[in-house]
Amino acid sequence: MNRAPFGKSLSRRNVLTTLAAVPAVALLAACSDSGEEAKAADVKPADPSTPAKPAATPAAVQVPEAQGTVDMAELLKPGALPDKQLGKDDAKVTIVEYASMTCPHCAHFNDTTFPELKKKYIDTGKVRYILREFPFDPSAEAGFMLARCSKDNYFAMVDVLFKQQPSWVGVNNTKEALLQISKLAGFTQESFESCLTDQKLLDDVRAVQKRGADEFKVDSTPTFFINGKTYKGAMSIEEMSAIIDPLL
Numbered sequence: 032m033n034r035a036p037f038g039k040s041l042s043r044r045n046v047l048t049t050l051a052a053v054p055a056v057a058l059l060a061a062c063s064d065s066g067e068e069a070k071a072a073d074v075k076p077a078d079p080s081t082p083a084k085p086a087a088t089p090a091a092v093q094v095p096e097a098q099g100t101v102d103m104a105e106l107l108k109p110g111a112l113p114d115k116q117l118g119k120d121d122a123k124v125t126i127v128e129y130a131s132m133t134c135p136h137c138a139h140f141n142d143t144t145f146p147e148l149k150k151k152y153i154d155t156g157k158v159r160y161i162l163r164e165f166p167f168d169p170s171a172e173a174g175f176m177l178a179r180c181s182k183d184n185y186f187a188m189v190d191v192l193f194k195q196q197p198s199w200v201g202v203n204n205t206k207e208a209l210l211q212i213s214k215l216a217g218f219t220q221e222s223f224e225s226c227l228t229d230q231k232l233l234d235d236v237r238a239v240q241k242r243g244a245d246e247f248k249v250d251s252t253p254t255f256f257i258n259g260k261t262y263k264g265a266m267s268i269e270e271m272s273a274i275i276d277p278l279l
Contacts, residue, residue: 062131062134062136062252092270093273094270094274094277095262095270095274097261097262098261098262099260100260100261101256102259103259105246106256107127110238110239111234111242112164112236112238112239114161115161115186116161117149117153117159117160117186118152118160119156122156122157122159123157123279124152124157124159124257124275124279125158125161125256126159126160127161127163127255128160128161128253128254128255129240129252129254130162130163130164130165130252131165131166131167131171132166132170132189132193132196133166133171133196133200134167134171135196136252136265137193137252137253138193138196140253140266141189141190141194142194143267144265144266144271147268148160151272157275157279162189163239163243165239165240165243165244165249165252165254166240167252170209176226176227176229176232176233176236177192177209177213177218177226177227180222180229180232181217184216184217191212195212199212209223210223251263253265257274
């Protein structure tokens with residue numbers, strides 16, 4: 032799972048050359064390192080031309096079954112990187128999501144569920160949302176590094192990378208594709224390369240992933256911890272509401 036994409040000794044040439052040469056097949060297995068989802072043939076990037084399925088009616092939605100529990104106090108302890116958070120510290124519900132930037136299921140959740148989750152729960156002070164890095168491949172690591180280098184624009188950069196996922200995941204030159212997206216976000220060639228050759232940042236991103244796997248048994252993305260209960264997979268807003276509403 033901890034695939035060393037850039038090697039022990041980083042240089043701009045080695046990092047960017049490796050990133051440019053990442054094979055598409057490696058990226059298609061981004062949502063899991065075990066089980067059926069890990070098979071490249073079974074994991075396909077979402078087709079943006081495919082119409083979304085109509086939302087289920089509230090009466091038809093069953094509360095998703097939790098797949099385990101964690102100690103929230105342990106989960107919320109500081110890690111290698113400061114948590115990126117939206118919402119109030121004293122919200123009744125805390126959601127911690129572990130995601131991979133190249134995971135199509137994570138992108139689907141970001142594009143279809145998260146906007147309504149933010150509007151309905153986060154912006155109203157009911158939910159505190161924390162996103163943690165869980166990259167499965169070099170490109171996902173690079174995406175999260177660029178988001179971290181965006182500082183206060185972390186969530187905006189994550190959103191752009193998820194929305195633009197088909198343009199940079201699995202393409203022939205991921206480095207160039209990411210560079211073009213980054214320039215639109217205010218990066219220069221120099222700041223782009225400086226970010227992706229930051230050894231400490233790369234180590235810290237990997238440490239966040241390792242802690243998630245070792246301490247909280249994260250093995251696929253997206254994985255959500257909602258007030259101490261574990262849920263795996265990209266849920267709809269109706270499913271998330273079925274979990275959240277009884278906690279408010």
